[in-house]
Amino acid sequence: MTRTVYVNGQYLPEKDAKISIFDRGFLMADGVYEVTSVLGGKLIDFNGHFARLERSLRELDIKRQISEDDLLAIHRKLIIINEVNEGMIYLQITRGAPEDRDFVFPDPQTTPQTIVLFTQSKPGLSNNPVAKKGLKVISIEDMRWGRRDIKTVQLLYPSMGKMMAKKVGADDAWMVQEGSVTEGTSNNAYIVKNGQIITRALSSEILSGITRSAVLRFAEEAQMEVVERNFTIEEAQQADEAFITSASMFVMPVVEIDQQAVGQGTPGPVATRLREIYLEESILKAI
Numbered sequence: 001m002t003r004t005v006y007v008n009g010q011y012l013p014e015k016d017a018k019i020s021i022f023d024r025g026f027l028m029a030d031g032v033y034e035v036t037s038v039l040g041g042k043l044i045d046f047n048g049h050f051a052r053l054e055r056s057l058r059e060l061d062i063k064r065q066i067s068e069d070d071l072l073a074i075h076r077k078l079i080i081i082n083e084v085n086e087g088m089i090y091l092q093i094t095r096g097a098p099e100d101r102d103f104v105f106p107d108p109q110t111t112p113q114t115i116v117l118f119t120q121s122k123p124g125l126s127n128n129p130v131a132k133k134g135l136k137v138i139s140i141e142d143m144r145w146g147r148r149d150i151k152t153v154q155l156l157y158p159s160m161g162k163m164m165a166k167k168v169g170a171d172d173a174w175m176v177q178e179g180s181v182t183e184g185t186s187n188n189a190y191i192v193k194n195g196q197i198i199t200r201a202l203s204s205e206i207l208s209g210i211t212r213s214a215v216l217r218f219a220e221e222a223q224m225e226v227v228e229r230n231f232t233i234e235e236a237q238q239a240d241e242a243f244i245t246s247a248s249m250f251v252m253p254v255v256e257i258d259q260q261a262v263g264q265g266t267p268g269p270v271a272t273r274l275r276e277i278y279l280e281e282s283i284l285k286a287i
């Protein structure tokens, strides 16, 4: 089946979808994105993703030119046309395509934003076998820019980080700034020690994960103790458990950090339980 995608008001077969070479997303990474997961053909935490999109746009002084209702309708239509049961929807909004390359922002009156959405079907996403095995991560220096709270399409360093991990047989990288873990290349990072769930507090140094916020809420509802503070790689290696969260991985255990086993070197009970709770609760609330 050919995938149908959405580009600036049109639903098109993916091979016919085109944007200008002058698009500022392409030339300057001047755009923001969201990835929303789909389970049972429904959207997980659409409102959370929309709220963060709104904030990312505002921080970049891009005035949104499409309503929340219209965006929701596009998400739903793409799920139906592409028959997505489990997977993700990728949404990107850029400052648009002016007539020429210029560092100065174009006038939004004459340069409409570029809005692109496409589906990624991933049958079995909720039953990912990796959750039984866990991930191996390496640590790398965090060399990204200072506004990681804005979900921009500027993903070169995270992509390089993932490649550094692959090169040494690991799955992902945790980034470290001034001795403390910031986050994973495309996920938030956690450790568990003596029953406490520890994760870095929100700031401009990390992305405010939509999954993070749901998981911390569920953890507190389940009487688990959550502490938002910095932690080091050494502390993570000595922890009882480690895990990550993101819209595409949900809650995923981390079993090895820089070739050192965490805990027993197998997925721990807290991460496993949080994954179950997250999946159960978010499916109930999916729209």
Ligand code: PDD
Pocket (backbone or CB within 6 Å): 035, 183, 184, 185, 186, 187, 188, 206, 207, 208, 209, 210, 211, 212, 245, 246, 247, 248
């Ligand atoms: N990444 N931190 C970073 C740097 C991320 O890129 C992401 C998401 C997260 C987790 O956010 P959320 O829980 O809202 O997905 C944290 C998406 C999934 C991606 O780039 O594919």
